Every structure is written in structure tokens, then in C-alpha cells.
Amino acid sequence: MDTGTDGDLPRGIALAWGVAANPQRGPRRELSIEGIVDAAVSIADSDGLSAVSMASVANALGFTTMSLYRYVSAKDDLTLLMQEAGVGLPPLSIGDSDNWRDGLTRWYRAFLDAYRAHPWLLDIPIEGPPSTPNNFAWMDAGLAVLADTPLDPAERVSAVLLLSGHSRWEAQVARFAGETGGTPVPLEALAELVTPEQFPFLAPALASGAFSADGVSPFEFGFLRILDGLEAHIRERAAGRPGATSKPDPDLAFAKDERVRNARDKVRDAEAKLRDLRQKEREAVGKARERAVKLDS
Amino acid sequence: MDTGTDGDLPRGIALAWGVAANPQRGPRRELSIEGIVDAAVSIADSDGLSAVSMASVANALGFTTMSLYRYVSAKDDLTLLMQEAGVGLPPLSIGDSDNWRDGLTRWYRAFLDAYRAHPWLLDIPIEGPPSTPNNFAWMDAGLAVLADTPLDPAERVSAVLLLSGHSRWEAQVARFAGETGGTPVPLEALAELVTPEQFPFLAPALASGAFSADGVSPFEFGFLRILDGLEAHIRERAAGRPGATSKPDPDLAFAKDERVRNARDKVRDAEAKLRDLRQKEREAVGKARERAVKLDS
DNA sequence: CGTTAACTGTGTATGGTCTACACAACGTAT
DNA sequence: ATACGTTGTGTAGACCATACACAGTTAACG
Numbered sequence: 001m002d003t004g005t006d007g008d009l010p011r012g013i014a015l016a017w018g019v020a021a022n023p024q025r026g027p028r029r030e031l032s033i034e035g036i037v038d039a040a041v042s043i044a045d046s047d048g049l050s051a052v053s054m055a056s057v058a059n060a061l062g063f064t065t066m067s068l069y070r071y072v073s074a075k076d077d078l079t080l081l082m083q084e085a086g087v088g089l090p091p092l093s094i095g096d097s098d099n100w101r102d103g104l105t106r107w108y109r110a111f112l113d114a115y116r117a118h119p120w121l122l123d124i125p126i127e128g129p130p131s132t133p134n135n136f137a138w139m140d141a142g143l144a145v146l147a148d149t150p151l152d153p154a155e156r157v158s159a160v161l162l163l164s165g166h167s168r169w170e171a172q173v174a175r176f177a178g179e180t181g182g183t184p185v186p187l188e189a190l191a192e193l194v195t196p197e198q199f200p201f202l203a204p205a206l207a208s209g210a211f212s213a214d215g216v217s218p219f220e221f222g223f224l225r226i227l228d229g230l231e232a233h234i235r236e237r238a239a240g241r242p243g244a245t246s247k248p249d250p251d252l253a254f255a256k257d258e259r260v261r262n263a264r265d266k267v268r269d270a271e272a273k274l275r276d277l278r279q280k281e282r283e284a285v286g287k288a289r290e291r292a293v294k295l296d297s
Numbered sequence: 298m299d300t301g302t303d304g305d306l307p308r309g310i311a312l313a314w315g316v317a318a319n320p321q322r323g324p325r326r327e328l329s330i331e332g333i334v335d336a337a338v339s340i341a342d343s344d345g346l347s348a349v350s351m352a353s354v355a356n357a358l359g360f361t362t363m364s365l366y367r368y369v370s371a372k373d374d375l376t377l378l379m380q381e382a383g384v385g386l387p388p389l390s391i392g393d394s395d396n397w398r399d400g401l402t403r404w405y406r407a408f409l410d411a412y413r414a415h416p417w418l419l420d421i422p423i424e425g426p427p428s429t430p431n432n433f434a435w436m437d438a439g440l441a442v443l444a445d446t447p448l449d450p451a452e453r454v455s456a457v458l459l460l461s462g463h464s465r466w467e468a469q470v471a472r473f474a475g476e477t478g479g480t481p482v483p484l485e486a487l488a489e490l491v492t493p494e495q496f497p498f499l500a501p502a503l504a505s506g507a508f509s510a511d512g513v514s515p516f517e518f519g520f521l522r523i524l525d526g527l528e529a530h531i532r533e534r535a536a537g538r539p540g541a542t543s544k545p546d547p548d549l550a551f552a553k554d555e556r557v558r559n560a561r562d563k564v565r566d567a568e569a570k571l572r573d574l575r576q577k578e579r580e581a582v583g584k585a586r587e588r589a590v591k592l593d594s
Numbered sequence: 595c596g597t598t599a600a601c602t603g604t605g606t607a608t609g610g611t612c613t614a615c616a617c618a619a620c621g622t623a624t
Numbered sequence: 625a626t627a628c629g630t631t632g633t634g635t636a637g638a639c640c641a642t643a644c645a646c647a648g649t650t651a652a653c654g
Contacts, residue, residue, distance in 0.1 A: 008486055009486055017490050019490070023629075023630055023631090024622070024623080024629085024630090025620095025621060025622045025623070025628070025629045025630060026620070026621060026622075026628090026629055026630025026631050027619075027620040027621060027630065027631040027632080028620085028621080028631085029630090029631075029632095030631085030632075031632090053610085053611065053612085054611085054612065054613085055610090055611080055612090063632075063633090064632065064633055064634080065612090065613090065633095066613080066614095066632075066633065066634080067631085067632050067633075069613070069614095070630080070631065070632070074612085074613080075611095075612065075613090122423075123422060125420060126419075126469050126470070126473070127473060128470075128473030128474070129470065129473070129474075131487055133490075133495075136491060136496055136499055137495075137496070139499050140496045140497070140498050140499040143498035143499055143502055144497070144498045147498060152507075153501070153502045153505045153506075153507035154507040154508075154512065154513075154515070154518075155518060156502065156507070157502060157507045157508065157515060158513075158515035158516075158518035158519055159518075159519075159522070161470070161515050161516075161519065162463070162515075162518070162519035162522060162523075165462065165463060165466030165467075165470075165519070166459070166462060166463070166466075168466070169462030169463075169465070169466065170462075172423050173423070173425075173426065173458070173462075176423070176424060176425030176426070177425070177426075189305055189306050190428055193314050193316070193430075194433060198430075198434075199433055199434070199437040200437070200441070201437050201440035201441045201444060202433055202436050202437040202440055204450070205440055205450045205453065205454060208450045209450075210449075210450035210451040210453070210454045211451075211454065215451065216451075216455075218451070218454060218455035218458050218459075219455075219458075221451075221452060221455035221456075221459070222455055222456075222458065222459035222462070222523075224526070224530075225456070225459060225523060225526030225527050225529075225530060226459075226519075226522060226523060226526055227526070228525070228526035228529045228530060229521070229522030229523055229524070229525035229526030229527075229529070230522050230526075232522075232525045232526070232529060233521075233522060233525060320600070320601055320602090321600080321601090321650095321651065321652080322599070322600045322601060322649095322650060322651045322652070323599095323600055323601025323602055323649070323650055323651075324601065324602040324603080324648075324649040324650055325602085325649080325650075326601090326602075326603095327602080327603075328603090350639085350640065350641085351640085351641065351642085352639085352640080352641090360603075360604090361603065361604055361605080362604095362641090362642090363603075363604065363605080363642080363643095364602085364603050364604075366641095366642075366643095367601080367602065367603070371641085371642080372640095372641065372642090595654100596653100596654090597652105597653085597654080598651105598652085598653080598654095599650105599651095599652085599653100600649100600650085600651085600652095601648105601649080601650080601651095602647100602648080602649070602650090603646105603647100603648090603649105604645105604646080604647090604648105605644105605645090605646080606643105606644085606645085606646100607642100607643085607644085607645105608641105608642090608643080608644105609640100609641095609642095609643105610639100610640075610641085610642105611638100611639075611640065611641100612637105612638090612639085612640100613636105613637090613638095614635105614636090614637085614638105615634105615635085615636085615637105616633100616634090616635085616636105617632105617633080617634085617635100618631100618632100618633090619630105619631080619632090619633105620629105620630080620631070620632100621628105621629095621630085621631095622627105622628090622629090622630100623626100623627090623628085623629100624625100624626085624627080624628100
């Protein structure tokens, strides 16, 4: 919440980076952007993104709907900040891997975890590559894994993008696959619709149970193919230009530094605690309002 | 529009398959589901999915909002049918390829084309694997390409799923990358935010221009890696079980049959013509209503 | 043929969404 | 001390999906 320069950034993005211009005069602010986003995330966690409305968020905080607009220029801003809060920071454990295959696997699983923790992330429409700190941190973590690799910068970015896409795809589809594993729609009812005449290749596949998850999950399969493809390319590159490994300035590669880890851990703990406190505060506000309503009536 | 059995399918899906129960009594219907979906698609094509409301669709057809609910149980049904109409059928040219790599490339590009033709497809939230004819036809076409391959059925399905995911991802991200090629947000403004201290790997990549599309597009890269990964796996499978190629009943693999092609082509032409006619009809309705309004006032 | 029951398109109404705008209270800069 | 920007609030408008009651239309059944 620095009183930074607004710049020409969209309001939402400026907020995400903490460089939004802050007011000097006027009454003390009773709300905060963090608190608002936190309440919104909390609602989305329990009741889904559709339950997040300006009214519901304001209500959870015990303020009026319009008060939120003093902090957020439109609901889109709030959504953007929710996304940022929802993805969070990549776990540092990604850096513990000592080969890129393992590293990317950790990265991938961590990304999936984020979607599992906040499924509503998938309901936020994509409006372009998110240019916010946490999202950049994920990209950074992915690039770090590939740092020792003979890929050139653009290829590394492409590789991370590829993986993040597949991760989102898995989360998206798996979300509705349910416990049945395969198609969520009455498979029996479809059986007579999917005739071998109309679907010569799909019908036998359906009959053979290719859609009922027995062995490797379809996404695990895809993920492994992607890794294989990257590996083939990396080998090729390595053969082509053996010493082409262009690492960033080693001085800057301090992500594994223990003090950094500790600092980040502390930050994370503090955040968790804060979140918890805000939750309790909201509950308190809610009960207070209930009592007030009872007294009124 | 057969008077088929409703079954226990969700209304929208039954409609998509043309097996929704049709009424026997009552006044002649003045609208049709096809007409409604067509109008909705037309609106989405020109003004985006957000411009599609029950009111706007009804208005385009010259009827009241509520009349649509005699054909569609909820807006979700309409959205589902729009998706089905939007993806359409895969082009038969996919079958012209004589090796799977080429075939998947055609399949992929065709899928991308569908997204390019109807970008609003990306705005439709995914609510599970779409169990509708056209979507199944795409899966079928993908499986057909892999028919001569030593992959087992589940692996083929996984491969197609993998590709469709990447295709959607590319369409999704590329949609907002705009003509600048890279990040859509002021790159210069971000330059001072993305410090090498905070983003040791991303910052140099940004500076090196890894995000400004020079060479191969990031998605082309990803696509090629996927193909490479599949190729490696296929080779492995081929070595492991040489004769394991399990094709479906060859009698059923008639998709390349010329008569089928012709028939499908005709259907396609007729559809196009119909669409055109409906468009004109709508325009006429619109003008008529304008005139009526003028007369009233 | 007459009656009945189902179905049509319509009009009205409800509860929800986001947000523009005017207001009085407040606090800092001048 | 005054002026001005900012605060949270209340009201209101423009949309949205859709539940429900209505009169007119058609096919099925006796």
C-alpha cells in the first residue's frame, strides 16, 4: 500500500503490484483492499465464484455495496485481485529438484494444487496473460527449473506456457469428471446414440471402456508426453550447441537461499494468520449484524 | 426433430441429439430451436457472447423474451446448443492425411479455426466434457487419425484430449495477445516492476525479448513438443508390441468414402444456405418491426 | 361433432446483477 | 479557519433470467 505512482497501468494491475495512488485527505479508511479481496476469496472458496457479488462481499464485511467502489474501480478489478490471491506464490519446494524433469513435475503438481484449493479460479474468464506479481512468480519458478537447460529464453517461456495450459486443462476437465472417472453424463443413455455408423472410431472406444479410468489418467498421459517431447527437443538442442546453456546472472539466482526461504515462510505464516483473523472478524461482524436486526424487529 | 424419446438425458443434450420429446397438441409452433440457436450464434459472432441474452435473441427473431422458454428450458440449454453449433463438424480433409502426424496437425488446425471463427466459444464456461454429436465427431475424427497407431484405445483418447486442450489454450491466450505478439499490458510500464531481484529468471527473459514473438510461436512450439512426445511413445509401443495395432471394424471406417463425402458436403451447403436465409429473414423481421414502431408513434 | 386437455405466445412481476450519482460527515493541507 | 478531497451511504436506473397467469389455438378422444 505504498503511496506509489499510479502510472498508466490499469487500476486492477496497479493494485496487484501495490503501486496504486493513495489518498492524502479525507476520513480514515475503514476497509482495505486486502480485506475486501480476502472476503471475496473466502466466499468463493465456500460457495463458488457465482456467489461473489459486490453485495455479498460488502455484506460479509458489514458495509454497504457501494463502499467497495471506493477501493476497487469495478468488479473486474476485484476478480483480477482474487485470481492473484488464488494462485498465490509457487511453493519453494520446486527449487529442491535437481533435474528439470523433476522440477517441472513439481511445478505442475503445485499448479494443480492451486486449482484444487480454489476451483473458482477456473471460472474466472481469461482476459489475457495476467500481468501480476504472483502469476509472474509462477512463470519465474518455471523458468528457474529450465535454467540449466540448453533451451533458449523463448523456448523456456513456451515450455512453461505449455505446461500451465495443460495444467489448467486438467483441472478444468477433471473438475467435472467426478468420481465416475469418465464421462459425467449418463453413459448408458449415450450408448445408443453413439452408433458405430456415425462414430466408427469413437463407438468402439466407448464400448472398450477407454473412457472409464483404469490405468494412467488421461492427463497424466498427456503430461508425460509433454515431458517426453521437451526431453527430445532438449537433447537435440544439447547436441546442436553443447555449451549454449545461457543461465541468468548467478548472483540473482538466490531463490534457494535459506534466508529468503525463511523470510518467505514467515510471510506466508503471517498471511495465514491474518486470513484467519479476518475470517473471525467477519464472523463477528455477521453475528453483530444479526443481533442488530433482531433488536430492530 | 424426431418425436423421439426424451430418455433421462438433460434437456439440452437431448435437444442437441434431436431426440427431445415434441408436443402433439396445441397451436403450430412459430419458432424452432435451430432458428433460435442460429440467431444466438449470429449475435455472438458479431457482438460477442455477452450480447446474447434471452431478450436480444428473442428480439432478433421478432418475438417476446418468454417465448424462447417454450423451446429451451433455460439459458444454459441455449448456451450448450450454441457451443455445439459453434464447433460444428470437423472438416473431412483431416482424413486425407496418410500419417498420424500430418493428420493430427490438420485436426489441430481445424480445431483452432473453429475457435477463430467463433471466438465466443472460449467464453462459454466448461461444465464437463460436452456429450453432443459434433463434439463427439471431433473426438471421432481424432481417433480415426490414430487408428493405424499401436496406441491402445485409452491412450488414443488421451492423445486427442491432450491436443484439444492445447488448442483451446492457444486460442484462449492468442486471442488477447493482439498484434503486439507478447504481453498485452504496457510492457514498458512493467519493466520497472519486474525487477531482477524479485524475478531472477523472468526479468532477463523479458529483457531478452523472449516474449516478443520473433521466431516460432510459443504454441507452435508446444504443439510440436506434444507431437514429439507422442511419437516417442508410439515408437516405444511399436517396439514393445509390434502387431498390437487394433483397428476398429474396417467395414465401419467409411469416413473417407466418396459418397459419404458428397452427402456431407451437400448437407453443409444446405446448412450454409439455410443460415443465410435465416439471416435475411431476421433482417426482414427487424425492418418490419422498425416500421411497425414508426407507425405506432 | 363437441369437448377436453395440451400447448402456444404474451404480459406482468420478482429478485438478482453492476454501477452512476448526490449527499453529509470527516480530516488534512493551506 | 477555511477549503477541498475523500469517506461511507442511500437512491435509482438499466440490465439480467425466469416464474406465473392468461387467452387463444390445435389435436385427440368420446
